Amino acid sequence: MTSWESFTLAEQTLLRCAMSDSWLAATVQAYGVNLRWAGAVGAPPPRSYTEHEQHALVPMLAAVATGLVDRGLLTIRESANAVSSDADTTLDGSRLRAILTTADNWVWSPRRPSGIRLSATRTAHEQWFDDAYPTLDSSGLTQWDELGVDQRRVLVCAAEASGMLTGPFGILDGPPADLDAGRRLDWMDRQTAPLAQFVDDGLIEVRRNLDPAGDEFTVIAVDRLRDTLADPALWSDDLDWGVGVGCVFTYAGLAVWRGAWSSAWNARLTFE
Structure with a gap:
């Protein structure tokens, strides 16, 4: 089984967001935070990304998302509601590529309400949820x-x-x-x-x-x-x-x- 540590930080970010059924918009900001908390080379300074910086990262993240979809770990869904439901449409093919390669879909804005959601597949949940969101041993910590x-x-x-x-x-x-x-x-x-x-x-x-x-x-x-x-x-x-x-x-x-x-x-x- 693939270990959580073998995923890149970009893959980890998308999978974490997907495990929470997060919107695609603002995912680039989550990636910047992930880089910074990990102390990674190329991490942003202690602030959010600008819109220009977010747009520059979209092609790389779109390719990562496509790879996770192809591996059966991630689904991209279009939702008309604030919460996920059975009525959501799972995207694939040319529609999926069009969504992922459009930079504005990745950047949160009140002018563009998001309708695109990341969801992790059952396989991803079962194999890596506890690694993505671990529980720390609390012995020795203040209770x-x-x-x-x-x-x-x-x-x-x-x-x-x-x-x-x-x-x-x-x-x-x-x-x-x-x-x-x-x-x-x-x-x-x-x-x-x-x-x-x-x-x-x-x-x-x-x-x-x-x-x-x-x-x-x-x-x-x-x-x-x-x-x-x-x-x-x-x-x-x-x-x-x-x-x-x-x-x-x-x-x-x-x-x-x-x-x-x-x-x-x-x-x-x-x-x-």
Whole structure:
């Protein structure tokens, strides 16, 4: 049986996305993140790809996707709904080639709602799901009951779809408006303390989202957390939803979440 490690990072990216029934749009961004987290040569800097950079990668990824389809590991489906269903159309032949070679289909945009979805075949699920989304041995790790309430809140935030730290649905409290610059930093030191250790350990990545209608972001390093979050512009009342700072699990963090914390969270459904 082919090992997970024998797949290229491009193949791993497409298979991971397919195992989650992800949209084809935004897949190039996922590939950039995969390269960066793996420390691969040619990885992008700590930010999202520009649209031009995404377009340049489409021919290579289209060839990889075609190869996985030919090997019976991947299907490309056209869907009219937000969730997959039996009504989805599996693409093949010239229609499939046309879809995969059109760069705009790979790049997420609110102007072009995506209808193309990646799905992994049963063979791919059965043979490599546990390698693509492993569960880390939790022995020796801090257990859920040993975490503080604020630490648990950060982990649940990273597991959620939005993952917002700031804004009306964020989990952090903004500094009071009457604080001077020094006291704002002290305030954010306290707010980011439960988050910083997870970032420093490589379990969570923090991103500043720039546009509610796009997928652009910059990565915030752990030593820039308090300075970035002390920026008054992040706490303006008139920001659009999704603009601000959010967090996501890295692959390592997701493995720990699946192994050590998610079962405890799901069983208790409480921060207390």
